[in-house]
Amino acid sequence: MHRVGVLALDGVVPFELGIPARIFNAARDRDGNPLYSVATCSLDGGSVRTEGDYGLAVSHDASLLATVDTVVVPPSHRLGPIREEGRLPGPLRDALAAIRTGTRIVAICTGTYVLAAAGLLDGRRATTHWREADRLQRMFTSTRIDPDVLYVDDGDVLTSAGVAAGIDLCLHLVRRDHGSHIANEVARSCVVPPWRDGGQAQYIQRPVPDPTTGSTATTRAWAMQHLAEPLTLADLAAHTNMSVRTFSRRFRDEVGSTPGQWLTRQRVDLARHFLETTDWPIDLVAHRAGFGTGASLRQHLHATIGVSPQAYRRTFRPQQAAG
Structure with missing residues (x-):
C-alpha cells in the first residue's frame, strides 16, 4: 500500500485539498483492494482555516510527512512570507526537512511556492497557476517555471497548475504507478477525463x-x-x-x-x-x-x-x- 500524506496549511483551498484523497482512494486492484492510503495533516495537528468561511479538523501533525511515500502540498491563499519573501516559517521548514530521502513530493497550484522556498526545485522545471508564474520565476531564478503546461513530472518532484490540473496530476501518478487501466477506472469513478496531457496549455484565450x-x-x-x-x-x-x-x-x-x-x-x-x-x-x-x-x-x-x-x-x- 502506497502511503500519501497531504499537508494542509492555513488558508488551504478546500477543492485542491480534497483532490488527493478523492483520486488515490478510488484506485483499486483487480480484487477491489485499495492501492493507496491517504492521510491529511496540519503543522501542529490542530484545525486549519480554509480560504472559505470555515475551518477543517485533521487527525495528524506534520510528523506524518516523515512516514509516507508521497507528500502532497495543496495551495493556500495565506502563504504570507513564503509568497512575499520566499522564506519558510520555522515549523514548516522543519517539517519538510524531516521528509525521508526518496519520498515523492507533489505541489498543486501555489503549493509550488512551498517547494521552491524549501530549495526542492533548484535546477528543476516546474509549473504553477499561470497567474503566479511570473512572480514565482522572479523569486526563484534557479527554477525553470513553465506557465504553459498543466503539470510537470520531474521524477521525484512534481508540480501542477491550478484547480483541475491537480486532478490531472494525481491521475498521472496513478497511471505512472499502476498503468492506464486502473487510472481510467479511477477517472470513470470520479467522472473526470481520464487523460489530459501535461503539456496541454493551461489557459485558452477563448475557451x-x-x-x-x-x-x-x-x-x-x-x-x-x-x-x-x-x-x-x-x-x-x-x-x-x-x-x-x-x-x-x-x-x-x-x-x-x-x-x-x-x-x-x-x-x-x-x-x-x-x-x-x-x-x-x-x-x-x-x-x-x-x-x-x-x-x-x-x-x-x-x-x-x-x-x-x-x-x-x-x-x-x-x-x-x-x-
Whole structure:
C-alpha cells in the first residue's frame, strides 16, 4: 500500500485539498483492494482555516510527512512570507526537512511556492497557476517555471497548475504507478477525463465559442473514433461543414492548439494505452493508433515523453496486462 500524506496549511483551498484523497482512494486492484492510503495533516495537528468561511479538523501533525511515500502540498491563499519573501516559517521548514530521502513530493497550484522556498526545485522545471508564474520565476531564478503546461513530472518532484490540473496530476501518478487501466477506472469513478496531457496549455484565450457560431466538438468526438484512419485537415473541416480556414480558427479558439497538434496528442495517448495493455508488435500499435509505421510512432512518442515505445512498455505496462 502506497502511503500519501497531504499537508494542509492555513488558508488551504478546500477543492485542491480534497483532490488527493478523492483520486488515490478510488484506485483499486483487480480484487477491489485499495492501492493507496491517504492521510491529511496540519503543522501542529490542530484545525486549519480554509480560504472559505470555515475551518477543517485533521487527525495528524506534520510528523506524518516523515512516514509516507508521497507528500502532497495543496495551495493556500495565506502563504504570507513564503509568497512575499520566499522564506519558510520555522515549523514548516522543519517539517519538510524531516521528509525521508526518496519520498515523492507533489505541489498543486501555489503549493509550488512551498517547494521552491524549501530549495526542492533548484535546477528543476516546474509549473504553477499561470497567474503566479511570473512572480514565482522572479523569486526563484534557479527554477525553470513553465506557465504553459498543466503539470510537470520531474521524477521525484512534481508540480501542477491550478484547480483541475491537480486532478490531472494525481491521475498521472496513478497511471505512472499502476498503468492506464486502473487510472481510467479511477477517472470513470470520479467522472473526470481520464487523460489530459501535461503539456496541454493551461489557459485558452477563448475557451467557449460564441453562441452564434458552430462548435468543433462533434467533429473532435468523431475523430476520436477514427484515429487509425489518415485524417486530414480537409476531412475534419468537411465533417463540420466549414471551410478549412474557418475550422482551423475555431478549433484553435476552442482547444488551444491546431487540429494537427491535437490529433497527434490523441494518437500518442492511444498508442500509450495500447503499449500498456497489449502485447501487440510496435508496428501494429502504430497502425492502430494512426501513425502508420513504427518509425513514425517512435518519433512522436520520443518527442512527447522522451522514450521509445519499447522503453515505455517496459516501464508502464503492468505484468498482469492482457495480451
